[in-house]
Amino acid sequence: MNVLSFIAKNALRNGRRVTLTVSSVAVSCALLVTLQTLQRELTIPPESEGASLRVIVRNKVSLMQPLPARQLSVIERIPGVVAVSPFTFFGGTYAGETVTSFAQFAIDPERFRGLLVEGRIASGDYDDFVRDRTSCLVGADTMTRYKLKVGDRMKFTGTFYPIDPDLRIAAVFAGTVDDRGVFFNHKLLDDVTGGGSTVGTWYLRVASAKVAPDVITAINAAFANSSAEVRAETERAFQMSFMAMLGDVKSLTLSISAVVVFTLMLVSVSTMSMSIRERFRELAVLKALGFRRREIFSFILAESFGLAFVGAVFGIGGTWLFWSHINLQKLSNGFLIYFEVTPRIMAMGGTVAAVLGILSAIAPAIAVARMSVADGLRTLD
């Protein structure tokens, strides 16, 4: 026997309690990791290099207010702007679905070519998309989801606009942060919105991340005091403000996470306290045999930490396995794409479990340290 096997035998002496404790820690860790992953999924905007180069220009009053198409000539002359395209959210439904599970945008195909920074054409021909105003450019994830191929048709039902585009798939893009979108020619919308006098937003690419702030300032200034003042912001800032419309997701997940951690702490502290209380007499005997306070504290700490560690391994490892083998994109109808349990989130979950394991040992260890051997022995005879 060595000290480690002594600690292990003590920790495992009550099988039911060990199972329940490890399960509690595992479930709590799984919940915590899942919440953190959800928060990351919902709040972290695209972090690609392209995202820092793209700027979205929208009506200062509201995202729903259109912008005059004549702004294009002003925007494209601003130094630092490399490419610019109208970018109008269509928001139609596809294949009889009642909700829009992927976004569709009307764009200028020729101008949009310069905006696909990190994307690539996976199949089909982009020039075909440019040539044929009734064709569309579709994200690879949507192609896979609906088992589509180049040449197939996609028929959308308009919800904001009185048009039901029936589009031929000309090309497929992949490699962007979100490979779900469908893009079609803005001219189709122009036909029903008064000959191309308005767009939803402007989507533009700047020469470098360094010049982006200057470009944003210049665009905002260019339309100040006009009939359609604009608000230009980076794609990241735009995504963040868009997510803010869902509510304060971060605070919500943080609050639930705090409750989970607190509950986990109560479970651990209660379990360790009960476990040590039952063994007061044995610990008094250990002291009588010559074990010092620090050694007994180490035993309690190792036991508590060990149970928390095993629970964390099961909980965090199980969560990682679960989410990495489940098609959440399909299950969530495309709402959640990656749901990646990152090493950072796993490390955070492990750290929380470890800290709780240590905290749980403190109260019982203090009680044992304060107990005189004679008092401990007196309780047993």
Place this chain on the structure above:
Amino acid sequence: MANDPIVQVRDLRKVFRQGDLDVIALNGVSVDIAPCEFVALMGPSGSGKSTLLHLIAGIDRPTSGTVLVQGINVAELNESQLADWRNQNVGFVFQTFNLIPVLTGFENVELPLLLTQLKRSERRRQVETALELVGLSDRMHHRPDQLSGGQQQRVAIARALVTDPALIVADEPTGNLDAKSAADVMLILQALARSSGKTVIMVTHDPKAAAYGTRSLHLEKGEIAA
């Protein structure tokens, strides 16, 4: 100096606080115990015999007075020194055996040796020797719940012996045993004092158990009775 007392107790007082009351457990006890003596501490409940045993063994601290064991004033040692001193100098035998239920007999006896620098093979040899001495070599790998009360107490005695301490303290070691097992345990303790050079101090209510000792001390109301 072989006949110098191994334990010298002088004017020992122990007062417990119970609520608003001070309870005097020991009131100026003085006693010498020679090496290899087997002393039985007797007396009615509350007479202070267990308290005296605890103070001699260094698991409680006196209110006043001195306890010298092998010339060391036990009361002056700090918590850590006291723990080391107990490990090296005192073996404990309790009424309720107090074995760790998840460990085998062998592992229970090995427990105090985990605090020493001994190698695994040396620990094994010492544990086997101690268990052989109490006649339990054949059941060393059984857990306490697989042993009878008498066998458990013999494991406890082996645990007390394994570090080769000069002093064995036993608090009612036969209190939970049948007559046959009690006699076996008493013979082992007697042999330890007679043949192995140990000093045994035992608290007991039982005159038959006390008869195995070389001397009996009677305590009453915290004092040694004449």
